Structures are given as structure tokens and as C-alpha cells.
Amino acid sequence: MFAFLTALLSITFPVTMTAEKPFSFKDTPGKLPREVVPTDYSIRIVPNIGTLTFSGKETVKLDVRNPVRRLVLNALELEITDASLDGEALPKSAIKIDSEKELLTIALPSESATGRIRRGELAVGEHTLALRFSGKINQQGQGLFYMHYQGLESGTQKIMLGTQFEATDARRFFPCWDEPAFRARFQLTAVVPENWLAVSNMPIETEKKIEGGKEVRFAATPPMSSYLNVFVAGELDLIESRSGPTQIRVITTKGKAELGSYALEVTAQILQYYNDYFGVPYPLPKLDQIALPGGFGGAMENWGGITYYESALLFDPKNSSAETKQIIYEVIAHEMAHMWFGDLVTMAWWDNLWLNEGFASWMGTKCTAHFNPQWEVWLRRSVPRDPTRRVGIAKEAAMEGDARSTTHPIQQSIATEAEANSAFDDITYKKGQSFLRMLESFLGEEVFRDGIRRYIAAHKYSNTTTADLWNALSETSKKPIGEIAAGWTEQPGFPVVKVKREADGKIQLTQERFTVNSKNAPPLKWKIPLTYSVVGEAPATLLMTGTIASLQNIAADRALKLNVNGAGNYRAEYDEPSWRLLLKALPNLGVEDRVNLLSDAWAFVQSGRAPVSLYFGLVEELPPSTEVAEHQQIINVLDFINRLLGTREREEFQPYARSLLRPTFETLGWEPKEGELPTVGNLRASLINALGDLSDPEIIAGCRERFEKYLANPASLAPDLRPPVLAVVGHYADEKTWSKLHDLGLKTASIEEKQNYYNALAETTDPQLVKKTLPIALTDELPTSRAIFLVSAVARDSGHPDMAWKFAAANMKTLLAKVDAAGANRYVPGLFTFFSDVSRADELKSYAKNNLPAASAPEVAKVVDEIQFRSEFKRRLAPQLKAWTGKNKLTTGTIGGVSNKGTSKSQNKSY
Numbered sequence: 001m002f003a004f005l006t007a008l009l010s011i012t013f014p015v016t017m018t019a020e021k022p023f024s025f026k027d028t029p030g031k032l033p034r035e036v037v038p039t040d041y042s043i044r045i046v047p048n049i050g051t052l053t054f055s056g057k058e059t060v061k062l063d064v065r066n067p068v069r070r071l072v073l074n075a076l077e078l079e080i081t082d083a084s085l086d087g088e089a090l091p092k093s094a095i096k097i098d099s100e101k102e103l104l105t106i107a108l109p110s111e112s113a114t115g116r117i118r119r120g121e122l123a124v125g126e127h128t129l130a131l132r133f134s135g136k137i138n139q140q141g142q143g144l145f146y147m148h149y150q151g152l153e154s155g156t157q158k159i160m161l162g163t164q165f166e167a168t169d170a171r172r173f174f175p176c177w178d179e180p181a182f183r184a185r186f187q188l189t190a191v192v193p194e195n196w197l198a199v200s201n202m203p204i205e206t207e208k209k210i211e212g213g214k215e216v217r218f219a220a221t222p223p224m225s226s227y228l229n230v231f232v233a234g235e236l237d238l239i240e241s242r243s244g245p246t247q248i249r250v251i252t253t254k255g256k257a258e259l260g261s262y263a264l265e266v267t268a269q270i271l272q273y274y275n276d277y278f279g280v281p282y283p284l285p286k287l288d289q290i291a292l293p294g295g296f297g298g299a300m301e302n303w304g305g306i307t308y309y310e311s312a313l314l315f316d317p318k319n320s321s322a323e324t325k326q327i328i329y330e331v332i333a334h335e336m337a338h339m340w341f342g343d344l345v346t347m348a349w350w351d352n353l354w355l356n357e358g359f360a361s362w363m364g365t366k367c368t369a370h371f372n373p374q375w376e377v378w379l380r381r382s383v384p385r386d387p388t389r390r391v392g393i394a395k396e397a398a399m400e401g402d403a404r405s406t407t408h409p410i411q412q413s414i415a416t417e418a419e420a421n422s423a424f425d426d427i428t429y430k431k432g433q434s435f436l437r438m439l440e441s442f443l444g445e446e447v448f449r450d451g452i453r454r455y456i457a458a459h460k461y462s463n464t465t466t467a468d469l470w471n472a473l474s475e476t477s478k479k480p481i482g483e484i485a486a487g488w489t490e491q492p493g494f495p496v497v498k499v500k501r502e503a504d505g506k507i508q509l510t511q512e513r514f515t516v517n518s519k520n521a522p523p524l525k526w527k528i529p530l531t532y533s534v535v536g537e538a539p540a541t542l543l544m545t546g547t548i549a550s551l552q553n554i555a556a557d558r559a560l561k562l563n564v565n566g567a568g569n570y571r572a573e574y575d576e577p578s579w580r581l582l583l584k585a586l587p588n589l590g591v592e593d594r595v596n597l598l599s600d601a602w603a604f605v606q607s608g609r610a611p612v613s614l615y616f617g618l619v620e621e622l623p624p625s626t627e628v629a630e631h632q633q634i635i636n637v638l639d640f641i642n643r644l645l646g647t648r649e650r651e652e653f654q655p656y657a658r659s660l661l662r663p664t665f666e667t668l669g670w671e672p673k674e675g676e677l678p679t680v681g682n683l684r685a686s687l688i689n690a691l692g693d694l695s696d697p698e699i700i701a702g703c704r705e706r707f708e709k710y711l712a713n714p715a716s717l718a719p720d721l722r723p724p725v726l727a728v729v730g731h732y733a734d735e736k737t738w739s740k741l742h743d744l745g746l747k748t749a750s751i752e753e754k755q756n757y758y759n760a761l762a763e764t765t766d767p768q769l770v771k772k773t774l775p776i777a778l779t780d781e782l783p784t785s786r787a788i789f790l791v792s793a794v795a796r797d798s799g800h801p802d803m804a805w806k807f808a809a810a811n812m813k814t815l816l817a818k819v820d821a822a823g824a825n826r827y828v829p830g831l832f833t834f835f836s837d838v839s840r841a842d843e844l845k846s847y848a849k850n851n852l853p854a855a856s857a858p859e860v861a862k863v864v865d866e867i868q869f870r871s872e873f874k875r876r877l878a879p880q881l882k883a884w885t886g887k888n889k890l891t892t893g894t895i896g897g898v899s900n901k902g903t904s905k906s907q908n909k910s911y
């Protein structure tokens with residue numbers, strides 16, 4: 001799953017490590033008894049659009065492995081009308097639904113006419129359960145849901161259906177053994193209107209006209225987990241091609257199929273790459289990429305029928321930005337990696353969700369970087385997982401959360417459905433991805449790939465635990481991978497490695513846990529697969545197993561860089577002589593290493609290990625460049641500071657911040673140049689956005705002028721410039737401009753353009769206009785999954801988080817009705833993220849206590865920690881910034897225990 005809308009989640013865990021065992025069906029956690037295993041489902045669904053309900057029936061072949069007295073499976077918000085076993089009807093009284101546990105229990109009669117039930121026990125062997133049921137079609141993206149969207153002819157309102165089952169919502173569509181280890185074959189039949197196209201995991205087997213529409217029967221799937229089922233239906237178009245034996249289609253709402261051309265091309269390219277990488281070819285006859293115009297916010301790896309939020313799949317060469325194109329590639333690469341990692345081989349239980357998500361994130365990024373090296377994808381998080389956060393570095397996002405007291409290990413115990421839904425967080429996705437990248441760079445690409453091939457071949461059509469993956473990698477690498485990995489996946493946090501130069505070319509390395517705002521964190525130790533290089537020479541590796549290690553024969557006048565290309569999930573803190581040599585060597589470092597130094601330096605400022613002069617001293621020493629990742633890192637820091645400071649301090653800070661960005665913007669200019677790299681377009685857009693927020697008068701005027709021209713002639717504004725120009729215009733909008741933006745948003749049928757306009761509305765700082773923006777969240781103007789996050793965007797971008805929260809609190813019921821399972825625990829805490837006043841932390845705690853479910857506690861704790869951190873950091877940062885930007889006072893602080901004096905550029909140059 002690719003959840004755009006999730007924020008960080010965190011749970012406090014005991015710091016004990018228990019070695020995990022390879023997959024065994026019997027020992028896998030879960031609620032369902034293991035005696036009865038479904039092997040084949042045949043399901044027939046009849047949706048009723050008028051009443052937003054559906055009726056269904058199913059037969060399930062069961063393999064009864066031990067005699068049982070009752071059947072226990074999952075069902076939620078379904079009404080069971082009939083049940084029969086082996087053809088004999090069961091009384092209504094035998095059926096019991098526990099809606100809290102989400103279980104359906106069917107008690108068996110004491111005897112059956114066939115003799116297969118005796119003394120209340122169902123005999124070992126094959127049996128058939130048949131059920132009739134009905135359920136509802138939801139507004140939010142869980143189970144079967146509907147989407148309203150604008151048809152191509154303006155003013156026409158259309159409706160279509162889709163499903164979202166991960167983690168635990170297949171049970172809202174049909175009664176089933178809804179835990180990932182219960183693999184079975186699923187054969188779906190559905191009745192839809194005659195002019196609709198229906199899509200599921202497998203190709204259509206038969207289609208026939210019946211009263212009230214047509215009945216579509218799909219072929220049965222191979223054995224798979226229930227959460228991977230999919231059903232989509234509506235007035236749809238498609239384009240298709242073929243790659244070897246696989247039919248590839250991009251499916252869209254009517255009239256948009258051509259916008260799927262890019263996705264179709266990308267799918268063929270990626271399919272070939274993965275077929276080769278995994279060593280087992282894609283096993284289904286077809287692969288559909290399905291664009292949904294709403295209802296759900298991300299992408300979902302249903303086997304053979306992947307669903308995407310429309311703007312993550314469709315690319316309009318005339319109107320889409322370069323950023324959109326990159327996001328599309330990356331999301332497709334992520335979801336397609338799941339066709340193997342997740343679908344063909346599935347994690348046994350949600351405590352190993354990282355096996356799916358960490359792996360797909362790593363593999364998707366590796367594949368994207370392979371075909372598009374110029375996009376700098378390892379250095380950038382192209383996909384904004386949360387609309388309230390700007391683009392940043394994937395690894396950094398995970399490390400920021402992982403440094404806090406509220407973090408958790410990658411592998412975490414999961415007991416309830418709500419906990420399973422909460423497991424989709426930055427630690428699972430991004431720390432998982434970072435750890436795999438570190439491991440691959442340590443083992444070498446080929447050894448690592450051979451291990452993955454061995455793992456896939458050994459476990460296809462089955463389930464696994466993390467131990468199975470480490471065993472496969474240990475066998476190919478002949479290294480104890482499980483031992484190295486344990487510290488990274490079974491305990492929270494990560495280390496900082498301190499570098500100290502000693503006499504005779506010896507360098508002492510020391511590791512300790514790195515934390516931010518977490519004073520009493522238990523000290524932990526890691527086996528660190530270190531990489532290092534003497535700048536200009538080939539990199540080397542060292543497995544650091546103890547607290548202290550040393551490097552020999554490093555010349556005293558040569559710069560040493562740890563964590564080559566920033567591929568490792570740890571920080572490096574240099575003593576003064578080492579730092580001085582690195583600053584001198586900056587022009588000889590690649591962009592990966594420069595970004596790594598910037599990220600580490602900023603983290604040390606956040607943690608209080610260094611004063612802000614360490615970071616800005618480094619920024620001022622950087623050689624001129626137009627590499628987007630490097631500037632993005634700096635922009636994110638400036639943006640964070642700008643939002644944190646009070647009005648007066650902000651006014652003092654902004655001219656300095658602008659002076660850091662202006663030279664690069666002047667090199668690039670406003671207009672895209674022919675033949676420039678697509679990343680230059682990304683950089684220009686980011687600079688305009690950032691300079692606009694930093695009150696640059698020329699940028700604001702330039703954006704307004706371009707907006708006026710755009711109103712008369714949309715083609716006058718390059719697609720890359722639209723999001724930043726609209727955002728800046730929105731930020732400083734008066735009522736007339738606000739209304740223009742709103743009208744444009746109402747009119748467009750493009751989900752991508754619509755989002756640009758409403759993002760611009762959320763930027764508005766004028767309180768009177770903020771009052772007009774917020775109620776839009778309650779209307780149908782935006783797709784359900786996006787509407788509620790308009791409030792989050794206002795909290796972040798308008799500078800009025802107080803107004804956003806007040807509005808949300810007053811309308812909570814309506815807002816929460818639009819949130820899906822994955823978002824429910826996070827929505828309220830997310831609105832508090834942008835406060836830096838500790839009294840708000842108390843307000844959140846007391847609101848949560850009285851109004852939120854227990855499952856949201858970890859996310860509440862995380863945001864409380866964030867507010868406390870921001871409050872403390874603001875106090876600490878303000879005087880340091882004043883001194884630095886004033887350039888007339890001395891600040892002192894330490895880097896790795898060594899005094900870092902001097903604030904002016906010339907003084908820093910002497911380092």
C-alpha cells in the first residue's frame with residue numbers, strides 16, 4: 001500500500017530482542033483458529049447503487065484439519081441471512097456476529113443428516129460452507145466504496161465503485177478468513193449496469209446479460225491473502241499493451257485513457273526489470289493499473305489489479321508537472337514490487353508488515369533510480385506521504401521519528417485490527433527501506449539479488465517472516481545477516497558514530513545512540529555495516545560490532561568521509577580537525593555526500609549537540625550547484641525555521657534565508673530553458689515556493705503577474721510553475737483572488753489541477769479567507785479522501801493552526817466519517833503538529849482521553865512529543881539565529897566536544 005496520508009506513528013516498546021522463527025502456519029499470531037482452512041471461495045456480489053448497499057452469496061471449500069465444534073471467521077458490518085454446511089441449512093440461531101472482535105461464529109448442530117457432523121463435531125476432511133449476506137457501500141475508502149466525480153461534460157456528476165481491503169477490510173465485503181496466512185483461491189462474480197466495465201484480480205471468464213444489467217464472472221486467483229482482492233466498476237475506458245505473456249492495461253474513467261500512456265509505457269519497462277530481478281516471472285495473465293478519482297488517497301497492490309489515486313497514475317504532458325511524472329514512476333515501481341514481495345510471497349502477520357512495505361519502498365526506489373538516475377531519487381522523497389509535509393528525504397523522515405522517545409522497532413507486535421492499520425508508518429516504510437539499502441551496499445548488489453531470488457523461489461505462493469529473508473541472504477552471502485539485522489529491526493533507534501583523529505594516522509570511532517528530545521533513552525548498540533572513504537579514493541567497509549573501533553593509516557591532511565553516499569542509516573559526528581578537512585574537500589564530494597553532511601549537521605542542531613552555526617557554516621561553504629536534492633534539504637530547514645519563529649524573529653530571519661536561495665534562483669531564472677534536466681524544473685518550483693513563503697517581494701510580484709496571464713491563457717504558464725505560482729498567489733490572496741482560485745478549482749475535471757487550486761486556498765493567511773476555506777472540507781468539492789486534509793493543510797500553511805483546530809473540533813463527526821481505516825487514528829493528532837506552545841500538548845492529551853479510541857494513543861504521544869520539541873527548540877534556536885544572522889556576535893558551541901567558534905563567513909572559511 002502506498003498511503004499518502006499517513007503521518008508518523010510511534011509506540012513505546014520494551015527494548016528486548018527475541019529472535020524470530022521462520023514461518024509456520026500454526027505459530028503465526030492472529031485470532032482465527034488454525035483447525036479450519038479455506039481453500040477456494042466462490043463469491044457473487046450484486047451492488048445496489050440506489051440504496052448504497054449490496055447483497056452477496058458465497059461458497060467456501062474448507063479443509064478441516066482437526067475436528068471442530070464451530071467455525072470462526074471474520075465479518076464486519078455484514079448481515080448474514082442464510083448459512084448452510086455441506087448442503088444442509090443451519091438454523092439462524094447458529095450464527096453469531098461479534099462486531100467488536102469482527103468475528104462470525106457458526107455453531108454446528110449436534111448431528112447432520114449426511115453424518116458428517118457427529119456429536120457436534122465436524123469431521124476432518126473437505127467441507128463446503130455456503131452463506132448469504134448483505135452489506136453497505138461506504139463513503140470512505142474501506143471495504144466496497146463509491147466515488148462521486150465530475151464527468152467530462154461539465155456539470156455531470158458520475159458514480160463508480162471500488163474496494164480497499166488492506167489491512168483488515170475484506171471482511172466488510174464478504175465473510176472470510178481475513179488474516180494474511182490464510183491463503184486461498186478467490187473466484188468473484190459481480191452484477192453491474194450494462195454500460196459499466198468491471199475489473200478484478202483476474203481476467204473476465206464469462207459475461208452475460210441478465211435482468212438489470214450484466215453478470216461478470218472472473219477467473220479464480222492463485223492462492224493469495226484475502227486483503228489482496230479487488231473489485232472496481234464504472235463507466236471506464238482503457239488502453240492496453242502486452243509484455244511477453246502479460247496483458248497490461250491502464251484503466252480510467254471515461255475520456256481519460258490517453259492520459260494513461262505514460263503509465264502503460266512505464267509498466268512494461270518495470271515488469272521486464274522485475275521479471276529478471278526476482279528470477280520468477282510475473283505469474284498472472286494480466287496486470288491492470290486502475291485510476292480512481294477519489295475515495296482513497298494512495299495506491300494499493302491488489303494482485304493483478306493495482307488501484308491508484310488518479311493523480312498518482314495519470315500524466316497529462318500538456319498540464320502535469322515534472323514532479324507528478326516522477327511520483328507516478330515511483331508509485332508504480334513501488335506497487336509493482338509488491339506483485340512479488342507482498343502478493344506472491346506475503347508476510348505471515350502484520351508484525352512483519354515491513355517485509356512488504358520496507359522492501360517495496362527500497363525496490364521501487366532502486367528501480368526508479370536505475371532507469372532515471374537524473375532524478376536523484378535516493379536523495380529525495382518524491383512522494384509526499386502526507387499533504388501537510390513538504391517533499392524531503394525518505395531516509396531523513398524516518399530518522400527524525402526514530403530519534404524520538406516515541407519510536408518503535410521495525411518489527412512490532414500487533415494484536416488488534418486497529419494496530420494493524422496503524423503499522424503503516426514511516427518506520428515500516430522508510431527505515432525498512434534504509435536498512436535494506438545499507439545491507440545491499442554492504443553485501444554488494446549481486447550477492448543481495450541472489451539472496452532475494454533464493455527467498456522468492458523458496459517461498460512463492462506462501463508466507464514468511466523476517467527470519468526467512470535473513471536465512472536466504474545468509475546462505476548466499478555466507479554472512480550472519482540475522483545477527484547484523486537484529487539491532488536494526490528488533491530494537492528502536494539508530495546510532496551516531498563519532499570520529500576522532502589521534503596521532504599516527506589513527507582514527508578512533510565510537511558509537512552511541514542518537515536521540516532528539518529524549519533524555520533518558522536506554523543506551524543501545526548496533527552492528528554497523530560502516531562504509532568510509534578518504535575523499536578521492538575508493539570506499540571501504542568495516543562491520544563495527546563493538547562500541548569502539550579504529551581506522552589506521554589515514555593521512556593527517558586528508559579528509560575522511562563516513563557513510564559513503566549517505567547510504568547508511570546512522571549519523572557521523574566529526575571532531576574539529578576532521579570537520580575542517582571536510583569543509584575544504586566539499587568541492588570534491590558528490591551531491592549524495594554533501595546532502596548527507598547537511599542532514600547530519602541539521603540533526604545535531606536539533607538534538608542540541610551543535611549550535612546552528614555548524615549547519616549554516618556548512619551551507620555557506622557549499623560550492624555553487626543546481627543539484628535539486630541539496631537545495632531541497634536547505635529549503636526544508638529554512639521552511640521549518642520560518643514556521644517555527646514568532647513574527648518579529650521571522651522578520652529578522654527572512655532576509656538571511658532569502659540571501660541563501662536567491663543566487664541559485666537567479667542562475668535558473670523564471671522560465672524553463674530548452675533541454676534542461678527535469679530536476680531543474682523541480683528546483684525552480686521549490687525555490688519559488690520557498691522564496692514566496694519567505695516574503696520575497698520580487699517573487700510575489702512575479703507570481704501575481706504570471707497568474708494574471710494564466711487566467712487569460714493557461715498555456716502561458718509552464719506545468720512545473722503552476723503549483724508554486726498558485727501557492728504563492730494563494731498565500732497572499734485577497735478576496736477577489738481567493739474567489740478566482742476557488743472558481744478554477746470547481747471547474748476543472750483534472751484531479752491534479754483541482755488539488756493545486758485547493759492547496760493554494762489552504763495557503764491563504766487572511767483570517768477572513770481562512771474562515772471561507774475551512775468549510776469546503778465538509779462539501780463534496782474535493783474527493784472524500786482529500787477533503788478532510790484541507791483542514792490539515794490550513795493548519796500547516798495558513799499560519800492559523802488554531803483556527804483549523806477550532807473548526808475541526810466543531811465538525812469532527814462529519815470529518816471523521818470521511819476518514820478511512822488507515823487515517824482514523826492519525827487525523828486529530830495530525831492537526832496539532834504545527835503548534836509549538838506546550839499548552840496545546842495538554843489540550844491534545846485531554847481531547848484524546850475523552851474523544852479518541854485507544855488505538856490513537858501512540859500517534860497522540862508522538863505529536864505531544866513534537867509540540868514539546870518545537871517549543872524547546874524555538875527557545876534555543878532564536879538567540880543562536882539572531883547571533884548568526886547578525887554576524888556581529890560570537891556564538892560558541894561544540895561539535896563532537898570541540899569548540900566551534902566564529903559566526904562570520906570569513907571566520908568559518910578558516911575551518
Ligand SMILES: [Zn+2]
Pocket residue numbers: 001002301334335338356357360
Ligand atoms: Zn506498499
